Amino acid sequence: GAVVSQHPSRVICKSGTSVKIECRSLDFQATTMFWYRQFPKKSLMLMATSNEGSKATYEQGVEKDKFLINHASLTLSTLTVTSAHPEDSSFYICSASFPGGLYGYTFGSGTRLTVV
Amino acid sequence: SQQGEEDPQALSIQEGENATMNCSYKTSINNLQWYRQNSGRGLVHLILIRSNEREKHSGRLRVTLDTSKKSSSLLITASRAADTASYFCATGVSYNTDKLIFGTGTRLQVFP
Numbered sequence: 001g002a003v004v005s006q007h008p009s010r011v012i013c014k015s016g017t018s019v020k021i022e023c024r025s026l027d028f029q030a031t032t033m034f035w036y037r038q039f040p041k042k043s044l045m046l047m048a049t050s051n052e053g054s055k056a057t058y059e060q061g062v063e064k065d066k067f068l069i070n071h072a073s074l075t076l077s078t079l080t081v082t083s084a085h086p087e088d089s090s091f092y093i094c095s096a097s098f099p100g101g102l103y104g105y106t107f108g109s110g111t112r113l114t115v116v
Numbered sequence: 117s118q119q120g121e122e123d124p125q126a127l128s129i130q131e132g133e134n135a136t137m138n139c140s141y142k143t144s145i146n147n148l149q150w151y152r153q154n155s156g157r158g159l160v161h162l163i164l165i166r167s168n169e170r171e172k173h174s175g176r177l178r179v180t181l182d183t184s185k186k187s188s189s190l191l192i193t194a195s196r197a198a199d200t201a202s203y204f205c206a207t208g209v210s211y212n213t214d215k216l217i218f219g220t221g222t223r224l225q226v227f228p
Contacts, residue, residue: 006158034215046218095159105149105216107159
């Protein structure tokens with residue numbers, strides 16, 4: 001089946017530093033990946049759509065300079081949280097659609113980011 | 117942005133009972149999907165129902181879709197303690213079938 005690997009699973013960083021989160025499709029090619037943010041006991045909020053070889057499409061209200069997305073290959077998308085602040089602390093999850101799109105989306109296991 | 121609401125927000129039942137969760141959405145859709153999330157983990161896809169389908173079964177799961185009411189329900193029969201998790205509906209919106217918008221979720225607790 002389709003597997004999406006996301007890492008790191010947890011990261012703690014200092015305010016002002018940048019953090020990179022990787023999302024890889026392990027056994028299929030994903031031209032499109034999605035990045036979500038989830039606050040405790042809340043739903044997933046779509047942040048952006050990552051398109052291989054082109055610029056990401058950001059949802060309204062998401063700062064593209066703050067959350068840099070790179071989708072340089074068909075199996076890898078990265079989200080970089082730049083100049084992180086405590087309010088960026090959250091659970092970030094990526095997902096990808098298996099070609100054909102008939103079987104739902106496969107999600108990574110998520111990254112818990114804590115900015116201190 | 118969130119597509120819709122789920123209710124109840126939280127549900128507590130005993131093992132063996134059935135659990136029903138409802139999802140309402142706002143815009144026209146291409147498909148509706150249900151996902152499960154254990155605390156602090158990623159999401160696991162449970163079932164997908166297309167906009168031209170009304171009911172779908174998968175094991176102990178039964179999903180209905182009423183596009184006229186813009187609503188869906190997920191029924192888990194004969195629940196088990198291991199079903200304890202959060203459940204989310206997500207809609208694939210018609211104008212961009214790749215994009216999933218999530219509902220607010222239902223936290224299910226099944227007591228042994």
